[in-house]
Each structure stands twice: as C-alpha cells, then as structure tokens.
C-alpha cells in the first residue's frame with residue numbers, strides 16, 4: 638500500500654486524490670495527514686521540501702510533487718488515462734495543468750502572507766503581483782475552458798477553482814461565468830471532486 642501525505646485543504650493533494658479515484662487506484666493508497674509547518678512531522682524526512690502531496694511507495698521511496706505523482710498514477714493505470722497520449726491533447730492538458738497549478742501557487746502565497754503577517758507588515762505590492770497571476774489565469778480559462786474530457790488539465794483547473802472558493806469566497810465567479818458553469822458540470826460528473834472537498 639502506498640501512502641499519500643496530504644492535507645484536506647491542499648489543492649495539489651486534491652488533484653492527486655481525484656486522479657487516484659478516477660483511475661480506480663484509491664484503495665491502493667492510504668491517505669495520511671501531514672503538517673508542513675510542524676518540524677516534528679516525518680514529511681520533511683520524506684520530502685526535503687516539506688511539501689504536500691508526497692507519495693510514499695511500498696519500497697519506502699518518495700514521489701513528489703503533484704505532477705510527478707499524477708504521472709506515476711497514470712502510468713500505473715496503463716498510461717494515457719488522465720494524461721492523453723495524442724500530442725495536441727497531451728500538451729494542451731499539461732499546459733492547462735501548469736496554469737491551474739500556477740493559480741494555486743499564487744493563491745497560496747497570498748494566503749501565507751495573510752496568515753503569517755499582521756496587517757501592517759503585509760506587502761500590498763506582493764499581494765497585487767500574485768493577484769494579477771490569478772486574475773489573468775482565470776481570464777485565460779474563461780476564454781478557453783478546459784476540454785470536456787476528464788484530463789489532468791480539467792482536474793487541476795477544478796482543484797484551483799475549488800481552492801479559490803474555499804479560501805477566497807469564490808470572487809472569481811463574477812468575472813468568469815462560463816468557467817463557473819464548467820465547474821458545476823465537472824462537479825456533477827466527478828463524484829471524487831465532492832468527496833475530496835477541504
């Protein structure tokens with residue numbers, strides 16, 4: 638049995654969990670909560686970066702980050718499942734994943750700024766820089782929503798939007814009505830999305 642170190646709110650861990658569920662691998666992976674902020678957590682021994690998700694394989698070796706874990710799960714399931722093999726679809730899906738993950742990175746940086754610094758110490762410039770990445774990313778996804786198939790671009794996008802809903806009150810929805818409709822459809826078709834809500 639592999640072990641996935643995760644936290645319920647992590648959009649990156651959610652992506653790996655949804656992929657595992659979609660590929661029928663969830664019962665081969667134990668999920669184990671990790672706290673990246675806790676120096677005593679074994680996470681830092683398993684992954685020098687101390688980040689989640691980290692997947693511990695049966696031989697004790699660790700896979701990270703979420704993109705590598707997704708690649709591994711897809712390979713385990715036979716390949717070409719959530720990461721399409723056909724080049725045009727493959728590189729579109731992977732680029733959409735990179736965009737969605739980048740939105741998550743920016744959102745997490747804003748969140749850390751807000752939870753680790755008192756209001757007067759926060760950098761408005763830094764927050765604005767990160768917010769610009771989120772806003773432009775959402776605009777790009779609104780202009781060209783992910784493909785209808787359940788590939789890694791669609792899954793990563795749903796996880797990014799879910800994180801914005803969880804931590805930032807879903808403010809993106811007003812600027813991206815087509816994307817909001819897309820997310821509703823994704824949620825209906827993908828029970829694992831609801832099952833992994835933080």
Ligand SMILES: N[C@@H](CCC(=O)N[C@@H](CS)C(=O)NCC(=O)O)C(=O)O
Nearest residue numbers: 647648649673688689690702703704
């Ligand atoms: N690129 C990484 C990002 C992972 C990441 O940033 N995870 C966050 C939680 S959502 C984390 O572990 N943060 C703790 C830290 O950076 O120390 C991935 O795709 O897995």
